[in-house]
Amino acid sequence: MWTYTPPLRDMQFVIEEVLGAPAAWRDMPDFADLDQATARAVLEEAGKFASGVLAPINGTGDLEGCRWQDGEVRTPTGYREAYRAFVEGGWAALSCDPEDGGQGLPALLNAAFNEMIAAANHGWTMYPGLLHGAYDCLRAHASPEIRQRYLGRIASGEWLATMNLTEPQAGSDLAPVRTRAEPAQDGSFRISGSKIFISGGEHDLTDNIVHLVLARLPDAPAGTKGLSLFIAPKLLPDGSRNAIRCDGIEKKMGIKGSATCAISLDQATGWLVGEPHRGLASMFVMMNAARLHVAMQGIGHLETAQRNAHAYAHERVQGRGRVIAEHPAVRRTLWSLRALVEGERVVAYWIAMLLDEAHHHPDTTRRAKAEALVGLLTPMAKAFFTDNGHRGADEALQVWGGYGYVHEYGIEQCVRDSRIAMIYEGTNEIQAIDLLQRKVLDDGAVTLGALLDHLEADAARRADEPALRLFADALHAEVEVVRTATAALLEGRQADPQWPLRIADDYLRGLGFLLLAWAWLRQARAALSHAGSTWHEEKFQSAQFGVQWLLPEAAWRWRRVRAADAVLPVAGFDSVG
Known part of the structure; x- marks a missing residue:
């Protein structure tokens, strides 16, 4: 049956031998004290969390799904306990700055962690999936007061975050966004409008949810240049409930453990993040981080599909007592999946190393070059890896034959779950x-x-x-x-x-x-x-x-x-x- 075994040796091979990351860390003062043994220990503990906590509730969470009633959402059985273990393990703060309560570890280790948790349980992973993006966005653009109030709680995972862009008439093209923000006398804003397809817009994992919302000010010009970014928490600083409601959740093809919400804001209180009418530029910090996270989902699906297909092909006997792994057609499929995921992991981890270099290298020229390369490679990684993740899972299903079409064998869920990654965070x-x-x-x-x-x-x-x-x-x-x-x-x-x-x-x-x-x-x-x-x-x-x-x-x-x-x-x- 379906299992998840973290590919720790493969990860170590790429990090240590193929890319030589430990030597690169020594050139960055922020990582100079990080040694190979510590990095391995982090990956080993991450693997235990993914395989021991998340993987066992993957299939059951898919069958149970989320439940919505009177504006409240209950996540599948085991999700809350898994999230507590996630926070207590310090995984939310893995690559956040120590000044904000983070562990200050490289983005490379965070990328490997994201690969593991997406492979183990994509639906659950959607909830903390935007934490680092929200953290980066607020750290770069929010006022000191907002940073002081929210950064530490987001970095620790005490509060989760969402990204509220999409509206019924505004999807890939955000120019038609209609949500409005009116200034209040106390310096805050009153936000009104409707948002759809909001991952984790409501749930029972944390008591507060930090919504980042695109809306228009009264003097906003038309189009995307008129969008501003606001932070509108579920619970206001005085503990009262903000005027934000979940109007329902979508019944979806996959990631059924993730609550995909329709959200309405009725004079909700929010605060401006960044400059007026420059919200999309501020939000791009969060979106780019999310796109790299989604790229790792593609690798995660491809990894777990090929591992399980390999195991099944070496157990299933057909044709004169031979396991099907001996048949050339099956062998070709298995090698295709393996070569693809192993090559992608090298590319993905290199992009993460470039991200570390862009943020932490002491040489400003090196930082600029690395940042330019990350900008070039991010759309490629998001699209190429997720396309291969879904199509590779679909090819892997063929190894099971008719059994692959049955839920209990796991691969049909992998095919369904992987499809969304080709759509969200920019098709x-x-x-x-x-x-x-x-x-x-x-x-x-x-x-x-x-x-x-x-x-x-x-x-x-x-x-x-x-x-x-x-x-x-x-x-x-x-x-x-x-x-x-x-x-x-x-x-x-x-x-x-x-x-x-x-x-x-x-x-x-x-x-x-x-x-x-x-x-x-x-x-x-x-x-x-x-x-x-x-x-x-x-x-x-x-x-x-x-x-x-x-x-x-x-x-x-x-x-x-x-x-x-x-x-x-x-x-x-x-x-x-």
């Missing part, structure tokens, strides 16, 4: 447009060029080793095709502004495979350092499989990117049949 199509239009073309491909230079320089290390030639050649080829395709888009988009929009999804996946080619090179290089180790030999085989079997998808993606004259019909949808 994957929007991530692709953001990547290509804003992060590549509007930038003149400067940051992309820096990334390509870095990958090529990395490929040159130990390039004379015959065992690594396959990987280095594949990476060089991918770098060249990215350069060529991007140059063509830079030159041609003025004559045809729709060209980048037509192929943005293909461009993002092509860039994702470029990074996988680099990741598989790094993995193979690290594995070669352990001659005679069967475990490391399998790591090399996994990387080799990725280059030979998965990387070819990039070729037809780039062919579509370069097809400037490919027709995308406009007409044809006015009638059916």
Whole structure:
């Protein structure tokens, strides 16, 4: 049946050998005292929490779901106890600043933790999923009074937080947001409006919920430039209930243990966060953190799908007494899932290392370069990893055959739960447009060029080793095709502004495979350092499989990117049949 076993050895291999994170920490004063043994201990305890506390209530929480009555929400059995263990273990404050009660550990360890808890129980993970984003947003933009009142409680997990953007008429496009905020004489605001799809908008895990709300001031200009950000807690500082109500919860395809709420605000009291009419810029701090968190959900689903598929395939006997793992078709599926998740983990953990560098490195130039790379890679990670997480879970279901369609085997829930990650925090199509239009073309491909230079320089290390030639050649080829395709888009988009929009999804996946080619090179290089180790030999085989079997998808993606004259019909949808 469905189980979750934290891939601790795989994580340690990536952190310590593939990426060399402990050496990088020594260059950052905030992490200089963090050693390899401590990092391993953190991961081991995180694994115990994910597998021992969260995983056992995953399937039962899916069946039970949340219950709404008279504006109140009850979470599934075991969720409250799990959340208490989460807070008592200090997991909410893992990478928060010690000044705010946090542990001050690297974002890299927090990313690994997020992978584990999403793999173990995606529905429960939705509740604390926005804690770090809310913490970062308030720390960057809130007044000293608001920071003093809320940061410590959010960092500790005493209070949970939400992000209130979406309205019935305003989803991916926030320009039509109608929620209003009227100034009051005491410096606060009275907020009125309706929000939908609010994850954790109401629950019984904490007594207070800190809502971050986008709304319009009376003098707001039209469009997204007229949005301001407000903090509106469920409980006001005097302990009274704010005028915020949960009007109901959605019946969803997946993550049924997560309360997805419709929220109404009727002259609710709130306070401005950041500058008036600059709310979206303030909220982007929270949204970017959330997108990296969602990227780890994609990896978590892919990881747990491939582990359980591997275990089942080595137990299930079909065809003359052979376990199905011996059949080439099944073996190919298992290797595909493994190579994909192992490559993605390298890329994801590297992005987390760049995030640490952007926030903690003493060299300002290094910080700026790292921050630019994180901005470039965030939309790719969110879209590429979640797309692969859902499609990989769907492919894994095939290993079970008919049993995979039955709830008790677990994989059908994994397929359902993983689908939402492709939609929320900005649909994957929007991530692709953001990547290509804003992060590549509007930038003149400067940051992309820096990334390509870095990958090529990395490929040159130990390039004379015959065992690594396959990987280095594949990476060089991918770098060249990215350069060529991007140059063509830079030159041609003025004559045809729709060209980048037509192929943005293909461009993002092509860039994702470029990074996988680099990741598989790094993995193979690290594995070669352990001659005679069967475990490391399998790591090399996994990387080799990725280059030979998965990387070819990039070729037809780039062919579509370069097809400037490919027709995308406009007409044809006015009638059916």
